[in-house]
Amino acid sequence: xxxxxxxxxxxxxxxxxxxxxxxxxxxxxxxxxxxxxxxxxxxxxxxxxxxxxxxxxxxxxxxxxxxxxxxxxxxxxxxxxxxxxxxxxxxxxxxxxxxx
Numbered sequence: 432x433x434x435x436x437x438x439x440x441x442x443x444x445x446x447x448x449x450x451x452x453x454x455x456x457x458x459x460x461x462x463x464x465x466x467x468x469x470x471x472x473x474x475x476x477x478x479x480x481x482x483x484x485x486x487x488x489x490x491x492x493x494x495x496x497x498x499x500x501x502x503x504x505x506x507x508x509x510x511x512x513x514x515x516x517x518x519x520x521x522x523x524x525x526x527x528x529x530x531x
Contacts, residue, residue, distance in 0.1 A: 449481055460484070482517045490515035 445453040449466035464481045494513040501508035522528045 445481075453481070453484075482519070486515040486517040489517070 441455065441457075443453055443455045443460065445451055447464075449464055452461075452463050454461050462479065462484060464479060466480055490513040493515065494508075494511055497511055497513065498508045501511075519527055
């Protein structure tokens, strides 16, 4: 695995897994999550799934990186739209894998 020199590190703590509570250490994100049983329709639509936060954050970060590179090339990508889908499923060798 390649190593990187982090420019920024964000930290959050989750308790209770997909049916629990998550908080960023700086207090910027506080969320209660609800995962439907067996991926059925949620009864309480006020509580998002963790994957919702993941895909929104990943899309925002990728959009920010795209804008940075565009600026380095004297281009404007500040209005670029980034759509991110997050999936999870079984791996051929067993276990699960998330992909974006």
